[in-house]
Amino acid sequence: MTTPFPDQVASADGPGGHLGGEVLAAYATNRLDEVAAWSVEAHVTTCSACRVALRAFVDRDRLARNRSVLLAAAAVGEPGPARRLLSRVGVPEHLLGLLAATPSLRRSWLLSVLGVLAVVAGESVLANHLWNRGSGSTWGVLVPFLLVGPLLVLGGVALAFLPLFDPSHQLAAAAPFPGVNLLLARAVSALLAALLPVAVAAFFVPGPGWLPAAMLLPCLAVWCVALAAVTVVGATAAAVVSAATWVLPVIVVAASHPALAVVRWHAQVAWAALAAAAAVVAFVRRDRFEMGWTR
């Protein structure tokens, strides 16, 4: 940097020569005239003490919020092609940053979802081949796959919110928009991140052709129950309750009926009703969201 008047501009940093709090406050609130501001800036460029002192004049919540977003973005790494595309389409950058920081969207989680699905689907294909000789009368071999699908959705939601797994868990408190919107965005992203692989895997397991579509409503119902439960009990208890909502019917039905009865059409009506009821509860009690997740 070349300056036509180096001595005048640079000479501010004498021994003990620091700016008074009044000057800093006036500068930070834009109440200094431009010439005075010029000299303040020339000083703080080289004076670490006055730089640190300026922090006191910036809104603390604003700094904390930006800090959270920064650390979340740093934890996520470089934006991938999908994020760049969404950004170009007009999705706000800070929202993308928060979604990308959602663990259920991270590559490691997606890979484990695919891994679990591959194991379960492969197992049912093999079992069907060995025991049923491809006849598939009751589809009992599908029970592991049926169990796992909605549980993966729950796992994604839990991972998105349990502070233990989430480096950006303080985001909920410091979100740049209402907390519920943020939590809902993350919950939806977690739902989709598990729902799509489950539906695709349903094409590959031995089962009726309508199985992929039949998996959607139970997944949605379990997801809604999780959101509703978390407004009533803590996050861990909500995960257990919503998991039981799916696991118990599957096991009970498989013991006495054909296994697929749990996703046949009259069961679908029940899942739809459950999803609607849970959605209503979650909506009515939405102001309790954050407390549940961050407890």
Add this chain to the structure above:
Amino acid sequence: MSSDASHDLELLRAVAAGDEEALGRLYDRHAGWLTVRLSRRCSSPEVVDQAVQDTFLALWRGAETYRGGGDVGAFIWGIGIRRLIDALRREGPSMRWSWSTRRSKSSEVVVSAEDQVLVGVEHGRLAPALASLSPELRAALEATVLDGLTTAEAARLLGVAEGTVKSRCHRARQALRAALADAQGPTLPNEHTWGTT
């Protein structure tokens, strides 16, 4: 080198090496003043926040490396002001302060005589010389001299053509030289009041 400065250097090194805790500490030390200083150049808090985050992300991702020589604050400022220019380019020109609105509203703040000397401009006869410049000329000089921008970057920050920045800087230096020459002689430093507009 003060212990603060060496502390900053250590933090920069740790951040470049991927230490998340160091990133948080570096942010705590520098985000405040950077936010204040960028806010004087852009009217939108969102754009300023974005530029501040981009600055620290650039350090984190190793897109900018400190090569020594010069204050860490000046280094961070160099990144911050350029990230602000990038952010302004994305957001459109409406976020820039226009020169009429940017002028401070008042000079109600009374600065003590001691502070005036410490700030350094006053006794250098620079203050009245700068104050005598038109806002446009001063802004061009500020962007190129104080902010350390190239003519092209200053043009983008100010939203004018590059040639305009060049000619304004030229005129500003001429005017400053003349004002400083006038002020030579027996003029006492404290003759000017602080904050004349």
